[in-house]
Amino acid sequence: MEDLSKPSFEVILTPALIPLYDLKGKTAIIIDILRATSSMCVAFEYGVRNIIPVSHVEDAIIHRKSGLKAAAERDGQKVDGFDFGNSPFDFMIDDLNGQSLVMTTTNGTKAIHLSSKAEKMYIGSFLNLQAVADKIITENKPVVAICSGWKDRFNLEDALFAGALASQVSHVFDLNDDSTIAAIALWNTAQSNLEAFMKNASHAQRFERLGIDRDIQFCLQQSIYPFVPEVANGMIKIDAETGNNI
Amino acid sequence: MEDLSKPSFEVILTPALIPLYDLKGKTAIIIDILRATSSMCVAFEYGVRNIIPVSHVEDAIIHRKSGLKAAAERDGQKVDGFDFGNSPFDFMIDDLNGQSLVMTTTNGTKAIHLSSKAEKMYIGSFLNLQAVADKIITENKPVVAICSGWKDRFNLEDALFAGALASQVSHVFDLNDDSTIAAIALWNTAQSNLEAFMKNASHAQRFERLGIDRDIQFCLQQSIYPFVPEVANGMIKIDAETGNNI
Numbered sequence: 001m002e003d004l005s006k007p008s009f010e011v012i013l014t015p016a017l018i019p020l021y022d023l024k025g026k027t028a029i030i031i032d033i034l035r036a037t038s039s040m041c042v043a044f045e046y047g048v049r050n051i052i053p054v055s056h057v058e059d060a061i062i063h064r065k066s067g068l069k070a071a072a073e074r075d076g077q078k079v080d081g082f083d084f085g086n087s088p089f090d091f092m093i094d095d096l097n098g099q100s101l102v103m104t105t106t107n108g109t110k111a112i113h114l115s116s117k118a119e120k121m122y123i124g125s126f127l128n129l130q131a132v133a134d135k136i137i138t139e140n141k142p143v144v145a146i147c148s149g150w151k152d153r154f155n156l157e158d159a160l161f162a163g164a165l166a167s168q169v170s171h172v173f174d175l176n177d178d179s180t181i182a183a184i185a186l187w188n189t190a191q192s193n194l195e196a197f198m199k200n201a202s203h204a205q206r207f208e209r210l211g212i213d214r215d216i217q218f219c220l221q222q223s224i225y226p227f228v229p230e231v232a233n234g235m236i237k238i239d240a241e242t243g244n245n246i
Numbered sequence: 247m248e249d250l251s252k253p254s255f256e257v258i259l260t261p262a263l264i265p266l267y268d269l270k271g272k273t274a275i276i277i278d279i280l281r282a283t284s285s286m287c288v289a290f291e292y293g294v295r296n297i298i299p300v301s302h303v304e305d306a307i308i309h310r311k312s313g314l315k316a317a318a319e320r321d322g323q324k325v326d327g328f329d330f331g332n333s334p335f336d337f338m339i340d341d342l343n344g345q346s347l348v349m350t351t352t353n354g355t356k357a358i359h360l361s362s363k364a365e366k367m368y369i370g371s372f373l374n375l376q377a378v379a380d381k382i383i384t385e386n387k388p389v390v391a392i393c394s395g396w397k398d399r400f401n402l403e404d405a406l407f408a409g410a411l412a413s414q415v416s417h418v419f420d421l422n423d424d425s426t427i428a429a430i431a432l433w434n435t436a437q438s439n440l441e442a443f444m445k446n447a448s449h450a451q452r453f454e455r456l457g458i459d460r461d462i463q464f465c466l467q468q469s470i471y472p473f474v475p476e477v478a479n480g481m482i483k484i485d486a487e488t489g490n491n492i
Contacts, residue, residue: 013400016262020398152266154259156424178402181446185435186428201424 007142009173011162011180014149015107018114027141028118029132029165030231031125032148033157035086036108038125038219039071042088044238045225047097051236053109054102063102069095070102076212087215107148112231115146123229123236126161130223133168143173145183156186156201157219160194163187164222194220253388255419257408257426260395261353264360273387274364275378275411276477277371278394279403281332282354284371284465285317288334290484291471293343297482299355300348309348315341316348322458333461353394358477361392369475369482372407376469379414389419391429402432402447403465406440409433410468440466 012018031037040051054060057072057079064070064082071084071091078085086105103109115121119141124132136143145165147158163183166175175181190197198216208216227238258264276283286297300306303318303325310316310328317330317337324331332351349355361367365387370378382389391411393404409429412421421427436443444462454462473484 013259014263016266017260017399020262150424153263154425154428156427159428176446178396178447179400181402182400182405182428182432185432189431189435201427 004174006172006174007140008177009143009145009166009169009175009180010177011145011147011159011166011183013147013154013159013179013183014152015111015114015146016149016152018111018146021144023115023118023144025119025142026144027120027122027136027139028115029122029124029136029143029145029162030108030111030115030148031145031158031161032105032108032111033125033161033219034155035088035215035219036073036103036105036148037123038127039086039088039091040103040108040123040229040236041125041127041225041227043091043096043101044227044229046091046093047099048091048101049098049237050100051229052100052102052234053112053231053236054104055109055113057104060102060104068100068102071104073105075106087212088218089215107150111146111148115144118144121231123231124161124165126164126220126222128223128225128228129161129164129168131226131228133165135228136165137169137172140172143169145180156190157198159183160187160190160198164191250420252418252420253386254423255389255391255412255415255421255426256423257391257393257405257412257429259393259400259405259425259429260398261357261360261392262395262398264357264392267390269361269364269390271365271388272390273366273368273382273385274361275368275370275382275389275391275408276354276357276361276394277391277404277407278351278354278357279371279407279465280401281334281461281465282319282349282351282394283369284373285332285334285337286349286354286369286475286482287371287373287471287473289337289342289347290473290475292337292339293345294337294347295344295483296346297475298346298348298480299358299477299482300350301355301359303350306348306350314346314348317350319351321352333458334464335461353396357392357394361390364390367477369477370407370411372410372466372468374469374471374474375407375410375414377472377474379411381474382411383415383418386418389415391426402436403444405429406433406436406443410437 072079318325
């Protein structure tokens with residue numbers, strides 16, 4: 001039953017559904033497991049100062065010309081002429097320490113821009129799952145988990161993360177939402193062997209063809225980073241006190 | 247792995263996602279478990295000759311003035327001045343035998359109209375689950391299971407049916423589609439106690455408030471009707487040979 005004494009937790013299964021939801025006053029968790037939000041977390045782990053998410057490759061080019069490092073991915077591959085694609089391994093380098101990074105990806109940065117009406121926006125991935133759960137429990141505000149999907153379609157890995165997050169906070173939030181119930185059922189089915197389950201995913205199969213199995217394996221690791229990147233004023237940052245920048 | 251020797255089976259989780267899919271050459275299964283497609287099946291069981299699905303209440307009024315029986319539901323309730331709402335029990339009457347019936351509902355008739363590019367369109371519900379499964383296995387053509395949802399949002403019961411149908415035909419179809427994998431996981435979680443699982447659904451809770459628990463119980467019965475209503479030329483009919491009109 002609906003429990004109005006608890007803040008609500010909703011899952012938006014693809015960005016195409018964002019306009020159906022009222023994000024005002026809510027905390028949006030942006031989810032793009034393969035690979036944008038996972039890679040953002042890696043970049044912060046490797047010392048990036050902030051990330052500027054842009055929707056269009058053209059915008060990333062302009063920033064790059066002004067001297068910033070820039071990552072651009074379309075259809076799962078690095079865009080020619082850019083410093084990085086969106087593989088998490090691209091960002092495991094010392095060069096990024098203290099730098100600003102511009103990033104545009106097929107799905108993840110789009111979801112960020114469509115969620116601008118949310119009160120707060122955090123970056124979620126399996127890599128910082130526990131940190132995100134702790135943060136939203138502490139803040140005790142209504143949450144919308146926004147799955148970036150694949151070109152507006154539903155994908156498994158983002159829904160799985162939404163289900164994992166919902167499970168972690170189920171004692172504090174009201175999970176009376178059909179999408180959330182479905183995401184939790186999916187997570188319960190998959191969690192004991194996440195990697196094998198993901199091998200079924202069309203998205204993962206597409207990535208396998210692109211030769212990025214190790215990206216998938218990396219991105220499914222849980223709670224290895226203790227920080228929660230926040231999107232504010234067109235910029236993604238981590239709180240220096242809770243982050244572990246090197 | 248994708249198996250190109252088998253026809254594809256895809257699930258569209260809400261009508262808002264229909265434009266992202268190419269329906270050409272595919273068989274669409276229209277799903278609105280609570281309650282449009284369930285009630286359509288009941289109407290055929292009780293002898294309705296054909297159903298004319300219309301998107302707008304105004305169109306239903308025009309048909310009704312020309313002498314047809316008409317059913318209209320909005321927000322889960324019968325529209326004033328109409329013969330029927332969309333409770334399955336509304337259609338369990340002898341009066342309908344041999345009659346045409348006009349029907350407009352919040353979600354189901356909308357999904358029908360958005361799916362017009364499909365090669366064929368069938369009406370699916372738990373009530374005729376096995377008949378739908380048998381039909382698409384025999385025809386061996388690509389299938390898209392279209393969940394009507396609730397006002398363009400995802401709902402559990404339609405996704406559950408899509409998962410049930412996918413499970414029934416898994417030996418014949420290629421189920422390499424993220425939405426289908428998720429629907430099957432949901433079905434596997436819920437099938438042993440479908441009614442209890444549905445009690446969790448916001449949609450079912452809303453209906454409970456409207457006093458239609460027995461509708462839900464009725465609509466979750468599996469494979470009690472042997473026919474598959476087909477939408478063609480703006481009209482829904484069953485094949486007199488396979489149907490069991492009384």
